[in-house]
Amino acid sequence: MKRLLKGGRVVDPANGRDGVFDVLIDGDRIVRVAKDIPVNGAQVMDVPAGFVVCPGLIDMHVHLREPGQEHKETVATGVASAVAGGFTAVACMPNTVPINDNAGVTEFILKKAAEARLARVYPIGAVSRGSDGEQLADIGELRAAGCVAISDDGRPVKTALLMRRALEYAGMFKMPVLEHCEDLSLRGEGVAHEGYHASLLGLRGIPGLAESIMAQRDIALAEFTGGWVHICHMSAATTLRAVREGKTHGVNVTCEVAPHHFTLTDEALASPVSYDTNVKMNPPLRGTVDRDEMLKGIVDGSVDAIATDHAPHHYDEKKVEFDMAPFGIIGLETCVSLSLDRLVHSGLIRLPRLVELLSTNPARILNIPGGSLSDGAIADVTVLAPDLQVVVDASKFRSKSRNTPFGGWQFRGGVAATIVGGRTVYVNDSASDANRFQ
Amino acid sequence: MTSKHVAAAPGIAAVPAEQRSGISALRHKDLLGIADLTADEIRLILDTAEAMREIGDRPIKKVPALRGKTVVNLFFEASTRTRTSFEIAEKRLSADTLNIAATTSSVVKGETLVDTALNLEAMAPDMIVLRHASSGACHLLARICRAGIINAGDGMHEHPTQALLDAFTIREHKKTIAGLKVAIVGDLLHSRVLRSNVQLLTKLGAEVWVSGPPTLMPPGIERQGVRRTTSVDEAVEGADVVMLLRVQLERMQGTFFPSLREYFTLFGMTRERLRRAKPDVIIMHPGPMNRGVEIDSEVADGPYSVILEQVANGVAVRMAVLYLLAGGAEHEAAA
Numbered sequence: 001m002k003r004l005l006k007g008g009r010v011v012d013p014a015n016g017r018d019g020v021f022d023v024l025i026d027g028d029r030i031v032r033v034a035k036d037i038p039v040n041g042a043q044v045m046d047v048p049a050g051f052v053v054c055p056g057l058i059d060m061h062v063h064l065r066e067p068g069q070e071h072k073e074t075v076a077t078g079v080a081s082a083v084a085g086g087f088t089a090v091a092c093m094p095n096t097v098p099i100n101d102n103a104g105v106t107e108f109i110l111k112k113a114a115e116a117r118l119a120r121v122y123p124i125g126a127v128s129r130g131s132d133g134e135q136l137a138d139i140g141e142l143r144a145a146g147c148v149a150i151s152d153d154g155r156p157v158k159t160a161l162l163m164r165r166a167l168e169y170a171g172m173f174k175m176p177v178l179e180h181c182e183d184l185s186l187r188g189e190g191v192a193h194e195g196y197h198a199s200l201l202g203l204r205g206i207p208g209l210a211e212s213i214m215a216q217r218d219i220a221l222a223e224f225t226g227g228w229v230h231i232c233h234m235s236a237a238t239t240l241r242a243v244r245e246g247k248t249h250g251v252n253v254t255c256e257v258a259p260h261h262f263t264l265t266d267e268a269l270a271s272p273v274s275y276d277t278n279v280k281m282n283p284p285l286r287g288t289v290d291r292d293e294m295l296k297g298i299v300d301g302s303v304d305a306i307a308t309d310h311a312p313h314h315y316d317e318k319k320v321e322f323d324m325a326p327f328g329i330i331g332l333e334t335c336v337s338l339s340l341d342r343l344v345h346s347g348l349i350r351l352p353r354l355v356e357l358l359s360t361n362p363a364r365i366l367n368i369p370g371g372s373l374s375d376g377a378i379a380d381v382t383v384l385a386p387d388l389q390v391v392v393d394a395s396k397f398r399s400k401s402r403n404t405p406f407g408g409w410q411f412r413g414g415v416a417a418t419i420v421g422g423r424t425v426y427v428n429d430s431a432s433d434a435n436r437f438q
Numbered sequence: 439m440t441s442k443h444v445a446a447a448p449g450i451a452a453v454p455a456e457q458r459s460g461i462s463a464l465r466h467k468d469l470l471g472i473a474d475l476t477a478d479e480i481r482l483i484l485d486t487a488e489a490m491r492e493i494g495d496r497p498i499k500k501v502p503a504l505r506g507k508t509v510v511n512l513f514f515e516a517s518t519r520t521r522t523s524f525e526i527a528e529k530r531l532s533a534d535t536l537n538i539a540a541t542t543s544s545v546v547k548g549e550t551l552v553d554t555a556l557n558l559e560a561m562a563p564d565m566i567v568l569r570h571a572s573s574g575a576c577h578l579l580a581r582i583c584r585a586g587i588i589n590a591g592d593g594m595h596e597h598p599t600q601a602l603l604d605a606f607t608i609r610e611h612k613k614t615i616a617g618l619k620v621a622i623v624g625d626l627l628h629s630r631v632l633r634s635n636v637q638l639l640t641k642l643g644a645e646v647w648v649s650g651p652p653t654l655m656p657p658g659i660e661r662q663g664v665r666r667t668t669s670v671d672e673a674v675e676g677a678d679v680v681m682l683l684r685v686q687l688e689r690m691q692g693t694f695f696p697s698l699r700e701y702f703t704l705f706g707m708t709r710e711r712l713r714r715a716k717p718d719v720i721i722m723h724p725g726p727m728n729r730g731v732e733i734d735s736e737v738a739d740g741p742y743s744v745i746l747e748q749v750a751n752g753v754a755v756r757m758a759v760l761y762l763l764a765g766g767a768e769h770e771a772a773a
Binding site for chain 1: 473550551552570572573574575577578581592593594595596630633656657658659661662
């Protein structure tokens with residue numbers, strides 16, 4: 001069946017395209033993008049003026065919690081949340097129970113994803129068995145089963161030696177090692193950014209140094225091995241400096257920033273509500289200097305991707321003392337609004353750069369289909385409503401969890417529809433009438 | 439009630455006019471920290487404590503101010519001084535009190551703090567006095583409980599009644615707090631007493647110096663309007679008040695300094711060091727003391743020490759807090 005997206009502003013940085021075009025889809029493939037494509041029997045989806053048609057967004061860092069922690073999220077609720085947030089694909093971290101360190105777990109996740117038939121799911125395998133930093137996992141087998149990268153996320157790769165081996169070994173498959181950069185001795189029992197606000201509230205601090213010192217190790221190892229390190233959920237200005245320097249010297253290093261790290265600072269620990277466990281995540285919300293540096297990196301191109309680090313936790317787990325609560329917040333359903341509002345409407349970047357951060361680059365880093373609207377590409381398309389007034393209502397989230405600090409926040413910009421493999425999997429009723437994209 | 443009789447109520451004397459703060463009531467449900475109080479509110483509590491102290495000197499140490507009120511002392515951390523002090527304060531005000539210690543509660547069965555509090559709430563206490571090892575535990579309860587929450591020490595965050603009784607003690611000796619040089623020396627990083635005292639003393643216009651090993655300095659402390667130095671001598675120079683903080687051995691998770699012996703050599707308060715202070719300096723310590731670590735016994739037991747006065751004043755200050763949070767004289771007039 002042919003479908004024709006007619007009249008939207010097509011933003012496709014991979015093909016240098018930004019203007020009003022039609023997008024013709026046949027089955028699960030893009031046929032072509034051009035001006036005034038004749039209908040010719042295709043089903044027409046009229047894109048309202050001002051809406052944006054872009055390659056499907058890809059969140060390269062989420063936690064789907066299945067297997068093992070289905071009270072927080074399942075693959076099914078996770079991908080429902082993803083498509084509601086405009087994501088056509090997600091890459092899920094291996095810190096499930098058990099850890100995704102073998103083909104059996106990978107296959108299980110992919111089976112659940114196939115049953116859900118919403119967003120594409122790309123599992124990330126563990127670097128080490130049990131992510132305990134001792135022995136390499138069966139990386140080749142994980143890759144054959146469908147893993148697109150490796151990571152011990154939730155913790156850093158324990159030793160420089162194992163990281164060296166992982167970079168060398170994964171390099172054989174051209175896979176990046178996605179690193180959660182954190183020196184555990186410097187983190188100690190810290191629960192919040194080490195600075196004035198944590199100090200005032202009597203919360204143990206995690207300095208930005210805990211992240212950047214590990215990033216420096218990993219960048220040095222990537223340089224030495226020629227392997228590819230991708231720095232996850234970067235939060236500290238000094239980490240970005242290390243990444244920039246690595247790039248300058250031709251090191252194979254890429255990095256991602258989460259929306260909360262380019263939006264909030266550690267001031268959120270104190271206000272509007274003090275000790276809100278929904279502002280507790282790792283890495284923590286940092287100082288203004290760090291937040292502003294993340295924005296600079298997004299503007300100047302040194303940041304490669306925006307990824308949410310979607311980390312669902314059950315209500316009970318977060319309704320405890322601040323230092324007892326688990327780290328992490330959900331992000332799939334607020335990412336687009338935060339990005340459009342804080343980055344595009346604020347005038348920092350233009351839409352093509354945002355699409356690059358949310359689609360083109362993640363596809364390139366993970367070497368997965370999508371990221372462009374090229375002829376013959378898979379028909380993963382996100383339709384954005386850049387001027388939609390959005391009031392975040394966490395009770396309406398598709399995610400199983402509600403742990404967001406953005407409940408009640410108002411943003412300009414949202415998702416209108418999500419199309420995966422030519423099939424409309426999500427339509428936002430408040431952006432346009434429900435039948436338009438069906 | 440008019441502001442002419444700040445704390446006047448059955449059995450409680452009015453405060454002398456010259457000591458009165460400009461306000462007559464504490465319009466808070468909870469006392470979570472000094473951070474939430476204005477200078478006037480602090481003065482009101484201190485003024486009210488003056489009136490409360492007199493009750494303790496009577497042969498029958500009891501007034502009916504909180505008759506019919508139920509106060510729960512919920513202590514998740516060991517405490518002798520603070521818990522006893524609160525309990526005596528509650529009894530002198532005729533409140534019905536009960537004490538729950540973590541080891542005897544459902545916490546050992548895995549109940550969460552929130553559930554424990556909600557179950558207590560169901561029995562309609564008027565106030566909960568909470569001590570907990572987690573910073574912010576009182577804020578969590580204040581958001582979900584109808585009962586007033588009084589912070590009796592939350593993690594490394596605040597210990598407001600300690601700072602109030604410290605201020606009360608300072609005021610007794612120095613008449614006013616504004617303009618005094620106060621040196622606070624010890625484990626600053628882990629101290630809730632420090633955080634409450636810095637808030638209070640700076641609000642009342644003292645010049646606050648903090649000193650201790652650089653490894654135990656809270657980051658950004660100077661943004662709170664205090665001077666920091668690793669030289670104890672500099673901090674003590676010309677000080678009106680020297681306050682020692684406990685080296686919290688139980689909270690030391692790393693190696694913050696080489697040894698207790700070296701700590702004493704560099705930071706311990708000795709008679710020699712104290713010579714740099716004003717001749718009428720007073721020495722304070724929130725207890726429990728580590729003699730020979732942060733303070734030499736000669737100093738702790740010496741003529742400048744007001745450490746036991748602090749303990750005595752704790753009862754009056756806590757009576758004032760309980761009384762004012764329950765509505766003070768206004769409440770009684772209405773009842």
